[in-house]
Amino acid sequence: MKKYTRIFQGTAFSSKSPKEVNILKDYLFCINEDGMIEKVAGPEDEAYQELLGTYSGEANFHRLAEGQYFLPGFVDLHVHAPQWAQSGTALDLPLYDWLNTYTFPLESKFSDLQFAENVYQDLVSTLLANGTTTALYFATIHKEASLLLAEICAKKGQRGLIGKVVMDDPEQNPIDYRDENTDQAIKDTEEFILAVKELAEQVKQGVYPVVTPRFIPSCTDNALKGLGELAAKYDTHVQSHCSESDWAHGSVRERFDKNDAFALNDFGLLRDKSVMxxxxxxxxxxxxxFAETGTAISHCPISNAYFANSVIPIAHFHEKGVEIGLGSDVSGGFSPSLFDNARQAVMSSRMLEDGVNPNLPSEGRGVPSSRITINQAFYFATAGGGESLSLPIGRLEENYVWDVQVIDTNIASAKLPIFNKEEDLLDIFQKIMYLVRPENIREVWVQGDLVHSR
Ligand SMILES: [Zn+2]
Incomplete structure (x- = not known):
């Protein structure tokens, strides 16, 4: 019989489709030395008993206790790593003021590598403890501190996709927080890409460089063009912000007389590995x-409630065939948890569907067919995130990586209200999605290795 590195036995939840969750009751997951799921076997499968006979009782056999479940690790498609240091503050300001009075002064401090190290170590550990096994990060304009974030992800076992932020327009950015000039911004980005690619050669779970214009309003045309060329030259991921708020959307329209999406595309920034x-x-x-170019949307529901001036019609966009994942947008969104963001995604969509102004008649109050279910929000947080990044992550299936969170519903301080031993597993899944707290996340595995336990 084939030698597997590890075998896990337990009940797992994984998306079958955007609206359906697959329940894998008491399944076996066989992991190879690369950390990939090489074989999945259910109790009805031929190999099941033989696998159990060979592996149970061995040191590399892991069986979940009663009340424990596997979920795929979450994929956070939008994190501003430096902003972890201000999470939860200043959320009463409009976006423009929030950036200029809080965010840019904070981000400028990341020229200090010791400060960067303190914040980034804490953030990566916190995200892992919240079940986030892959994160797409904006760092800052500083090449060295951005590389430090990649090294911290590499060491802590998180799959990190990291961008050195470009904001080069002297008219639009503060004097003490912008790229020195356009050429320097492109040169630093290219050196950063090469350094992360070199680092990646030693990292099992992968770290990836990401071309990262902050957003069109902070970049010159030449920088946007140069970044599009770098993305093509090195076939990297690309990330930015697109049509976020009335102000951001309007300022791009004013400058180019077209929408953000078409302007970004003109600069070669909408690609299969782009996430906006x-x-x-x-x-x-x-x-x-977006659908034609393979560009994905990172939906950031908590942040949107503060800064986006609207609820995104996410159900409509998904229906039109765009890849969608979830983003915490720390710290425009205060929570580092994609459980929290999945909950908010559902609630916001319900408010869009029903409408929010009670003075309007019910027929004209909302936007019909806008709601999403918790199953869809789960899909966005897992499989949808994986598709957005074009990586084999977010599903518990053969040929996907073993990135999982072990959820314990029996923790004394955070016990889930499950009183019936025969409770329907889909009901348990929903309780997990709505009620889990970090305490319930007992173990987190990335690419076959344990990276967090409590
Ligand atoms: Zn953002």
């Missing part, structure tokens, strides 16, 4: 362009 944050104000033509 927010995207609240996409038109149907913008959405079609």
């Amino acid at each position: 944050a927010h995207c609240n104000f996409l038109s149907d033509d913008d959405v079609d362009l």
